Amino acid sequence: SRLGILIVRHLKRLERVILGYLEVSDGPEEEARLGILETLQCTIEHAWPRMPCRLPVLLKALLRLIWDVHTERGSTPEPVRAALLHGATQCLILLDRCSQGQVKVLLEGLHSSCEENRVLECLRKVQESS
DSSP, X not given: OOSGGGGGGGHXXXXXXXXHHHHSOOSTXXXXXXXHHHHHHHHHHHSGGGSGGGHHHHHHHHHHHHHHHHHOOSSOOHHHHHHHHHHXXXXXXXXXXXXXXXXXXXXXXXXXXXXXXXXXXXXXXXXXXX
C-alpha cells in the first residue's frame, strides 16, 4: 500500500514471490496463502495499468489455487478454505476489471467443462461481477 503505483518497479520479482506462495500449502491455517492473496489484491489495485500483460500467468495461478483448495482433503478447516476461495475470487474480479472483461471471456468455456459446485460458484461470482 505504501508504494502505491511505484510497486510497478518491483512487479517482476513480486510476481514470482506471489506465484510461489500460491502454489504451496502452508498448513492448516494457510496464513501465508491468505496473506499473499491480500498482497495480490493490493498489488492489482495499485498497479492495475500493468496487470493485463500479467493476466495469463495470474489467471492460471488463481484457478489452480481454487482447484487445489477444493480438492485438498487435508486438515484445513472449512472457514480457512472459504477464505482462500473468497480471496482468489476477489483477485479474479479485480483482474477482470483492470483488463476490461478479459477474465470473463477467458472463463466462459470453463462452466461447461467443470462439474464441481464450489469451483463453479467462484466462477459464477466473477462472471456476475460488474
